[in-house]
Amino acid sequence: MAVTASMVKELREKTGAGMMDCKKALQETNGDMEQAVDYLREKGISKAAKKADRIAAEGSAYTLTDGNTAVLLEVNCETDFVTKNDQFKSLLDELAKHLLSQKPETLEEALQQPLHGNGETVETFINNNIAKIGEKLSLRRFVITEKTDADAFGAYIHMGGNIGVLTVVEGTADDAFAKDIAMHIAAVNPRFVSRDAVDAETVDKERDVLKQQALNEGKPENIVEKMVEGRLGKFFEEICLLEQSFVKDPDQKVKKLIADKGATVKGFTRYQVGEGIEKREENFAEEVRNQMNK
Structure with missing residues (x-):
């Protein structure tokens, strides 16, 4: 049939x-x-x-570099106990190696690709690990980035995998410097590289909010516009990497550090594990009991 x-x-x-x-x-x-x-x-x-209907909002971000290609991925599980499991760590590494070698364009494509040359797909490999580990696991997302020999990857994993960052700093091969930029991104969480990268809709929305705030404060309309433009500068400092004070040296702006290197930041990806996933409400004692009963 x-x-x-x-x-x-x-x-x-x-x-x-x-x-x-x-x-x-x-x-x-x-x-x-x-x-x-x-x-x-x-x-x-x-x-x-x-376990398909369980909530997997814990997990780890993981990054791996191979020459001029790097990958950042997020794998979710149900409890943070599992992230310390050697089998889970091996799963992260296997998936990262596969993504680097095969370079799938989408998550759906990645899940259906053969993993070990024996016909087993990535999705089957993950399911087999679910059966062994005893928790729902899922490859949630990944990004694959390329650079040239003249550039550097900034790859950084924070808090044992809770936050992962991957960036490319062009015009310098200084890996340590690029990692410092990645650490800053992990800590401060900018949304854009520069002012120019901020879309008009975001700027207009913030301008409207700031204008209304100023009017509500009773400021005269003839000075509101100047106030709004001044406050917009502060807004850009909050959301734009290059406008921010460097986390390791607050007296310096990131854009000056980058300029002094003769470099540019091509872009960045920052994953915070579980962001956007509705987490189950449990207290710690219940989590321990659930883990022991599996």
Whole structure:
């Protein structure tokens, strides 16, 4: 019996297993949905499926460099206990090496790529680790960056993986300097490289807010515009990397440090693990009990 995309989708919704695992299960069972579910259970993939609806908001950011290519990725799990597990650390390294070598353009493409040359996909590899580790795991996002020999990667992992930063500093091969810039980004969390990079909508919205604040303070309308422009400068200092005081030497602006090196910052990516994921409300004692009962 021919296996259709709708059948794969249905089995995936029933089990939470990966797309390729579902397709193979249906092929092996000649399209019988119930037998395919049993097939996945027998292969241990159901262990991963049972955890599909759990919240995985902990985890680690991880970075790896190979010559002129670097990757920053985030893998999520359910508790921060797992991030200290050697198997979890090995998972991070395996995924990073794969992403560096294969350079997928999207997360969906990455998950369906063969990992070890034995037909096992990245998604299956993650699911197999779920069965071994006992928690829901997911590759949430990644970025792959290229540079030239004349540039430097700023790669930095903070707090054991809670925050990860990857940047390219062009025009200098000073890795230590580039790492300092990455550390600053991790600490201060700028949103843009420079003023020019801030979109007009963001600036206009902030200008409107500042104008209303000034009017609410009872300031005369004839000086409000000047006040707003002055306060906008402070806003740019808060959100733009080059406008900020360097975290390791607050007397210096980042843009001066970069200029003194004859360098430019091409861009940066900053991952804070779990940002945007609704976390489960549990106290520490309950978390420990849950971990011991697995």
